[in-house]
Amino acid sequence: MQKNWDPKIYLRYEQYRTRPAIDLISQIKLEIPGAIVDLGCGPGNVTHKLANKWKKRQVYGIDNSHQMLAQAxxxxxxxxxxxxAIExxxxxxxxxxxxxxxxxxWVSNKSSLLTKLVDFLEPGGHFAFQIPITEHSEYQVCIRQTIESQRWRDKLKKIWIYKDPLPAESIYQALLPVCSTVDIWVTNYFHVLEGDSPVTxxxxxxxxxxxxxxxxxxxxHEFLSDYTQCVNKSYRTQSNGSILFPMKRIFAVAKKEA
Incomplete structure (x- = not known):
């Protein structure tokens, strides 16, 4: 499903969005030659870091947004x-x-996709990814409440949204048969967001x-107003006017059997 992403809005919090990628990159120890592929590369800010770390390799950025790729x-x-599209x-x-x-x-049938992506690796190659854990987060609850409200349910309830989470056990079971090592961990980040309606x-x-x-x-405009009312009730404003925004993410680094 192609997305009309706006790279300028996305990069408003570039530092916070890039931090998990930096943490993930630090755990990758490439031992074989070959190319590097960044799936869902967005505006290329993370792909650029991959290219800087492995300067002598061919690096590819893949995305389904014309706007993001134009920026990249x-x-x-x-x-x-x-x-x-990734799939x-x-x-x-x-x-x-x-x-x-x-x-x-954002992709359906995640577990089968993980196995498919490992098939694209050289023996001894690495598959590394992180995704947010959003199922019970306040901002995700507000998305559901807003689209299911009387004002929006007829127009938005049937719109596609990812519904199947990817817990650690599912990741492990998908990768274990085809990988020699699978390292999984969770990090909970706390971002300090400032400005008007920063969660929105x-x-x-x-x-x-x-x-x-x-x-x-x-x-x-009306939808964002309704959504903002919900998240403003869910996130407390700190004494300096900022909002402490928790974002939990699950990481995995797997090495394909040589």
Whole structure:
């Protein structure tokens, strides 16, 4: 499903969005030659870090958003950018590293996709990804409450949204048969968000996109107003006016059997 992502809105919190990717990259020890692929690369800010760490390798950024790839191409000309949905992508030759930062949660049939992606690796190659754990988060609860409200249910309730979480056991069971090692961990980040309606500003760039893109300009304004009322009740404003925004993420680094 193609998304009309807005890279400028997405990069408003670039430091916080990039931090998990940096943490993930630090745990990858590539031992074989070959290319690197960033699935769901967005505006390329993380792909650029992959290219900087492994300077002598071919690096590819894959995304299904024309807007995001246009931003990536404008900023980084030393990387190969390709338009594709993750579930439809396949490399021409096996790769050394398949990397994905906060993208796989948008895809259905996640467990089978993990096994499929490992098949695209060279023997001894690595598969590394992280996704947010959002199922019971306050901002996700507010998304559900807003789209299921009387005002929006007829128009938005049937809109696609990822519904199947990917717990650690599912990740492990999917990767264990085809990988020699599987390392899984969870980190809970606390982001200090500032400005007017900062939680809405964060989620507007990602989790609200499937809903906003089917609404008119007037409806978007009304929908965001309803959503903001909900999240403002759910997140306490700190003494300095900021909001402490928890974001839990699950990470995995797996090595394909040599």
């Amino acid at each position: 191409k404008a900023n980084y000309n030393n990387i190969n950018w390709n338009l594709s 439809n992508w396949s490399p021409q030759t096996p790769t050394a590293l398949i990397f994905s930062n906060a993208a796989l949660h 500003a964060w989620i507007k760039a990602t989790g609200l996109t499937p809903y906003l893109e089917v609404l008119s300009h007037k409806e978007r």
